[in-house]
């Protein structure tokens with residue numbers, strides 16, 4: 001009875017409006033920012049406090065990047 005057909009929406013306004021990504025390994029929310037810049041300019045380096053794994057996540061500032069869609073002209 002613990003099914004989750006769709007991911008729950010990220011909590012907003014939890015910490016000054018800045019939301020931290022969840023660990024891709026254990027899905028834990030206990031993560032800390034290691035470096036604001038990761039391997040790419042749009043990613044930041046995070047460390048999971050639960051499984052002590054490092055991972056990169058897209059920066060929140062770039063999270064609102066436009067997805068694949070029709071080009072805007074004019």
Ligand SMILES: [Zn+2]
Nearest residue numbers: 023026048051
């Ligand atoms: Zn983890």
